[in-house]
Structures are given as C-alpha cells and as structure tokens.
Amino acid sequence: MDLLTGISTRRSVRKFTDQAVGETNLRTILDAGFCAPSARNLRPRHFVVVDNHELRREVAALAPNYGRLNDATAAIIVCGDSSIQETQEFLIEDCSASVQNMLLAIHGLGLGAVWCGVKFDSDGAKALARTLQLPSKVRPIAIIALGHPAETPDVPDRYDEDKVHWNGF
Helix, strand or coil: CCHHHHHHHCCCCCCECCCCCCHHHHHHHHHHHHCCCCHHHCCCEEEEEECCHHHHHHHHCCCHHHHHHHCCCEEEEEEEECCCCCCHHHHHHHHHHHHHHHHHHHHHCCCEEEEEECCCCCHHHHHHHHHCCCCCCEEEEEEEEEECECCCCCCCCCCCHHHCCCCCC
C-alpha cells in the first residue's frame, strides 16, 4: 500500500489470532522504529521484544492498560535511555516517533497493533522495568501489542477543519 493510504487507514487492533508474527516481520518492524527521527539525532531508544507467551501474560498483569498483551502474539516495549537523552520530553518524543513508525510498518505488513501507554514513573512503569530487568537509566515509554488481526476496525475520516488554524490560532 502507498504511504498516505497506510497513514489514513491504520487503526488500533485489539483482537488477534493465535498465528505467530515471525522473526522476519519483527525485524522489519524494529528497523522502522530505528528509522524514526530523534532530537539532536541522539537515538536513545531501545526495544524489548516479548514473544514469550508466559512473559507477555506477566507483563499484562502489571497494569490495567497492559492487558492487551494477553491477546497479542508479540509485544514490543519501547524504552528510552535517559543517560543518552536527558531531557524527559525529548526522550518521550523520540520514543513516540519510533512507536508511530512501527505502527505504520505493522499495518503495512498486514498485521495489527495497539499502542498501550506507559505512564512515566508510575507503579506500572516501575514494575515493567523490574520485570524486564531494564538498566536504571532505561525507562519504558510505550508498549505495542501486535499480531495477526482478528478484527477489521472501521476507517472513518478524521480530518477536522475546526482544528486547523492557519498562521495563528
């Protein structure tokens, strides 16, 4: 599919089949994440791939919004290294750009995904860091639950002229 179609048709998928995503697809998705822009080109991102069923269930139990991992066949935990990017806002932005690239790659591969937020410094984030044995300066920023879609979400037009402002608000 062409890029603009991919952007306009990508939607969150929350129900998955039990078919494995496969290492080739995962590496393609990870590459897309590494291709994202980064403030001052510091590239502070790390990706923890969780394709182990038991570990996904363990992570899913850490916080209510991590529960989508129960249905997914893989997950990517996007982390930021605060020793590389010390500005918290830029760390979150850099990792979010990677998440969006990966979501588009997932969609382009015919797979589905949902972005699960990780609240910075929350109990859930701290538990996630402990569970994945992250170094102290590596912070979990987001979780992508992914797999082969078992649903096809509607694709409404989301353009909103009321929220477009030219040359000022």
